[in-house]
Amino acid sequence: MVKKRVIPCLDVAGGRVVKGVNFENLREMGEPVELARRYSELGADELVFLDITATLEGRGPTLEMIGRAADELTIPFTAGGGVTGVDDARALLLAGADKVAINRAAFDEPEILTALAAEFGSQAVVCAIDARGGEVVTHAGREPRGRDAVDWAREAVARGSGEILLTSIDADGTRSGYDLELTRAVVDAVEVPVIASGGAGQASHLAEAFEVGAEAALIASIVHERPERLLELKAELSEAGWPIRS
Amino acid sequence: MRRSVSWPRNKRHRRRMRDQAVSDTAGRRAPGHRWTVAIADYGAGNLRSLSSALVRAGVEPLVTTDAAVVREAPLAVIAGVGHVESAAAGLARHGLDDALRERVAAGRPVAGICVGLQLLFGASEEGGEGLGLLAGPVRRLRARRVPHMGWNSLASTRANTLTCDVDGCDVYFAHSFAAEPSDPAVSVATVEHDGTIVAAVESGVVAGVQFHPERSAAAGARVLENLVRWSRSA
Numbered sequence: 001m002v003k004k005r006v007i008p009c010l011d012v013a014g015g016r017v018v019k020g021v022n023f024e025n026l027r028e029m030g031e032p033v034e035l036a037r038r039y040s041e042l043g044a045d046e047l048v049f050l051d052i053t054a055t056l057e058g059r060g061p062t063l064e065m066i067g068r069a070a071d072e073l074t075i076p077f078t079a080g081g082g083v084t085g086v087d088d089a090r091a092l093l094l095a096g097a098d099k100v101a102i103n104r105a106a107f108d109e110p111e112i113l114t115a116l117a118a119e120f121g122s123q124a125v126v127c128a129i130d131a132r133g134g135e136v137v138t139h140a141g142r143e144p145r146g147r148d149a150v151d152w153a154r155e156a157v158a159r160g161s162g163e164i165l166l167t168s169i170d171a172d173g174t175r176s177g178y179d180l181e182l183t184r185a186v187v188d189a190v191e192v193p194v195i196a197s198g199g200a201g202q203a204s205h206l207a208e209a210f211e212v213g214a215e216a217a218l219i220a221s222i223v224h225e226r227p228e229r230l231l232e233l234k235a236e237l238s239e240a241g242w243p244i245r246s
Numbered sequence: 247m248r249r250s251v252s253w254p255r256n257k258r259h260r261r262r263m264r265d266q267a268v269s270d271t272a273g274r275r276a277p278g279h280r281w282t283v284a285i286a287d288y289g290a291g292n293l294r295s296l297s298s299a300l301v302r303a304g305v306e307p308l309v310t311t312d313a314a315v316v317r318e319a320p321l322a323v324i325a326g327v328g329h330v331e332s333a334a335a336g337l338a339r340h341g342l343d344d345a346l347r348e349r350v351a352a353g354r355p356v357a358g359i360c361v362g363l364q365l366l367f368g369a370s371e372e373g374g375e376g377l378g379l380l381a382g383p384v385r386r387l388r389a390r391r392v393p394h395m396g397w398n399s400l401a402s403t404r405a406n407t408l409t410c411d412v413d414g415c416d417v418y419f420a421h422s423f424a425a426e427p428s429d430p431a432v433s434v435a436t437v438e439h440d441g442t443i444v445a446a447v448e449s450g451v452v453a454g455v456q457f458h459p460e461r462s463a464a465a466g467a468r469v470l471e472n473l474v475r476w477s478r479s480a
Contacts, residue, residue: 002439003397003416040463045397070295076418076461093327096294098420098461121328121361123393123420162393162422193395215391245397245416 003245005045005216006206006234007195008223010035012062012081013053019173019221029224033068039223040075042230045245047073048101048165048218050128051081052140063095070096078126078165086115093120101165103128104138107145107152110159117160122192127161129153131182132169141169150185157190164190165218167197173221175201178209187213203236210242281305281474284319286346288326288336296325296359299460303470317345321355321477324362330384330423331374333361343377350379355451355480357473360421363447363454367425379452381428389440393422397462398437400445406434407476408446408453408469415465417445417457424456451480 010017010032017029029035036047049069051062066079079092080101089100089112100120106113106127116125130137131149138145153164166186168179178196187194193215200206206217223230238244283300285293287309300307300323307323308315316322324346326333337343350356356379358366365376370384387394397416402409413435424443427433435446437457446455453476459466 001398002391002394002419005396067294070292071298073295074299074461074463074466076420076458093292094294096292098292098295098458119328119332121422123395123422124327163395191390191392193391193393215396 001243002215003045003243004206004210004214004237005195006043006230006237006244007046007048007216007218008036008039008044008230009048009050009197009218009220011050011052011220012065013051015062015065017224018052019224032065033072035224035227036069036077037072038227039230040073042227043234043245044075044230046075046216047077049077049079049081049097050101051079053081063091066092066095066097080126080128085109085112086119089116089125090119093124099124099126099163101126101128103130106156106161107136107138107147110155113156113159113161117162122160122162125161126163126165126195127153127156128165128167129156129186130167130169131179134182137169141172149182150189153186153194154189157192161192163193163195165195165197167218168199171199172197174199175222177201177205178214178217180208180212183209183214184212203233203240206233206237207240207242210237281321281478282319283307283474283477284316284322285309286316286322286324286337286342287311288333288340288342292327293325296323296460299467299470300474302467303474305474311340311342313341313345316342317349318354321357321474322346322349323357323359324365325359326361328361329372329374330361330364330370330376331372333365334374334376337365337377346377347379350451353451355453355477357452357477358454359460360456360458363456364423364425366447366452366454367427370423372423380425380432380447380449382426382432384423384425386423387421387439387441387443391440394419394424394439394443396420398439398457400435400437400457400465402435404431404434406446406448407479408448408455408472409435410472412465412468412472415468417459417462417465417469419445419457421456425454448476453480
């Protein structure tokens with residue numbers, strides 16, 4: 001039986017890991033690859049690196065850091081942020097990322113998902129969806145797009161996305177739990193794994209996300225401050241009966 | 247353009263490889279010499295993490311499109327991501343498909359990783375045709391959640407080298423298709439995901455794993471060491 005995954009997410013801005021609340025008021029948390037290695041040692045099942053300012057600043061992703069992560073890590077990781085099309089995504093995958101996350105570019109041009117799935121297989125294509133009040137928003141939460149997130153998730157999978165990374169901006173950084181209603185709706189709408197994101201504060205929040213069918217749960221602020229919390233979270237979930245990699 | 251990247255690139259890795267080569271006198275072929283692993287480069291793979299992991303396993307990986315290198319190296323590996331169809335076309339473009347068949351005919355070991363394992367087999371439901379080194383089709387997974395994504399525990403189905411000491415361990419899978427060997431004895435380990443999936447195969451000088459050992463932490467490192475050990479005695 002495939003295990004439920006606990007995935008620390010490293011939001012990277014200017015080469016440093018940062019974390020904010022509701023995508024604002026960013027605070028610095030450390031060097032990305034160093035922190036990633038620490039999480040790997042502490043039992044992270046997978047990692048996500050998101051270059052959160054790339055789209056806003058209109059530049060491409062940071063390949064050098066991805067290459068170092070590929071050399072040093074022995075667990076899978078997804079890279080995203082600033083992916084504008086097939087060339088960016090290819091560069092990230094060839095630099096060593098196992099999967100690539102695409103957000104705004106896929107929404108604007110869904111054919112990108114199809115092209116990437118054709119070239120790299122859908123297991124390497126993660127469609128990242130940010131939602132506020134169930135509506136798709138892009139540009140780090142700044143642009144509402146007037147489309148239902150569940151509806152977009154369904155199309156993204158039909159076009160070739162092999163996984164959905166679903167972030168509730170309402171819940172992001174609040175530590176009050178994932179948006180379970182939205183997570184359940186997306187899980188029910190697609191056949192690919194769904195990663196719940198935004199709002200994790202304690203182990204029971206992750207358990208709730210698994211309960212509504214998420215295959216994985218993203219965590220950030222709760223482990224950035226004290227990485228050892230990751231070990232405790234996984235132990236608590238395991239004790240609660242969830243299939244967790246030890 | 248010939249694109250051969252020689253690994254490792256730094257002194258620390260080179261020293262580690264040399265120490266390993268000297269300490270390993272159990273290998274049948276020329277103990278004390280470097281064990282080069284040719285990674286067939288068909289242009290659509292994440293080969294960097296595998297290269298790094300093979301360095302950690304004590305061998306010298308060489309990512310190459312050179313058919314002669316792929317034919318003659320002590321071990322040749324087919325890895326990467328993507329479709330059987332595009333991967334097979336990529337191999338054929340550089341004559342690596344024939345090189346791989348020739349080395350198997352000559353009794354030299356070939357290992358496939360993830361889509362590389364699928365390439366060892368015949369026709370794929372995804373489109374395209376594998377190398378036919380092992381008999382059987384590649385079929386789409388019939389499970390509630392596809393791709394089969396994440397850590398899942400290996401179950402060895404018979405004594406073998408590849409999954410030695412990792413029986414029951416979690417390793418990382420990321421695939422939507424899987425090989426279905428005609429000869430059940432070819433499968434040496436399986437995994438459960440709404441049904442039984444072949445996770446590792448071993449037959450003569452041909453072996454493969456459906457998961458990603460380079461992304462499977464300590465258990466994956468052990469599988470790569472096992473793979474090298476297998477290639478030295480295959």
